[in-house]
Amino acid sequence: MSVDNDDRARALRLTPVSRETQERLALLVAELVKWQNAKNLVSSAxxxxxxxxxxxxxxxxxxxxxxxxxxxxxxxxxxxxxxVIGICLAEQGQGRIHLVESNARKCAFLRHAARVTGAPVTVHASRIEDIVGEFTEKVDVVTARALAPLPILLGWCKELLRTGTLGLFPKGQYLDAELTEASKYWKIQASTVVSVTDPAARILLIREAEQRADT
Incomplete structure (x- = not known):
């Protein structure tokens, strides 16, 4: 599978980064392509x-x-x-990102790609609900991309959000419906930003989420 150079150029126009970071990202893409057939890391499409x-x-x-x-x-x-966030932290020369993934084959790729790119990454081969509590008061930002509906994410992240962690959750065109459903069970302090890669998608920024007492 070949990677479209025009797509690379468009992506870097949307989200400019330094030449050093571009090189690290290119290494990541190359490794992803190599491993894709065996590990099914992302949708081939x-x-x-x-x-x-x-x-x-x-x-x-x-x-x-x-x-x-x-x-x-x-x-x-x-x-x-x-x-990708780990690669950005590598350029800054400080910081670390913890990756939680229960699939052992994907964990092997994550560790390999972190070594190749020099990203400050720690991989945790674990179920989210078994480990997320260990990070309370220890992380500034929690992310989850294409993972679960918002009410489930809030259940996993409630203690993190309670102690000041910022939640950054990319969401698609059905975000309003997810917010409506979540509001039945949660009081949420949040804002949204339109995605630079898809005008129909938004990024949800959650600064606080408190479970309603009557649920």
């Missing part, structure tokens, strides 16, 4: 547009919290946004 669909889509999250140093990515899968 998105590989031709990997720079826009995955790289730029992840870079925009880092741009929303560029001063954060301690990150947590839930359900990291093929490494988006976790590995």
């Amino acid at each position: 998105t590989l031709a547009d990997v720079w826009t669909r995955h790289i730029a889509d992840s870079l925009q999250l880092f741009a929303l919290a560029p001063d954060a140093r301690a990150w947590l990515d839930l359900g990291s899968g093929g490494g988006f946004p976790g590995l």
Whole structure:
């Protein structure tokens, strides 16, 4: 599977980064392509547009919290946004991101890609609900991309959000419906930003979420 150079150029126009970071991201893409057939890391239909669909889509999250140093990515899968954020932290020379992924094959790729790119990443081969409590008061930002409906995400992240962690959750065109459903059970302090890669998608920024007493 070849990667479209025009797609790379478009992605870097949308989310500009330094030459050093571009080189690290190119290494990540190369490894993703090598491992894809064996590990099924991302949807094969998105590989031709990997720079826009995955790289730029992840870079925009880092741009929303560029001063954060301690990150947590839930359900990291093929490494988006976790590995991309780790690459951004590598350029800054400080910070670390923890990637939580229960699939052992994907964890092997995450560790390999982190070594190849020099990203400050720690991979946790675990179920989210078994480990997320260990990060309370220890991370600045928690991310989760294409992982679960908002009410489930809030259940996993409630203690993190209670102690000041910022939640950054990319969502698609059905975000309003998810917010309506979640509001039945949660009081949420949140805002949204339109995605730079898809005008129909938004990024949900959650600063606080409190479970309603009557649920």
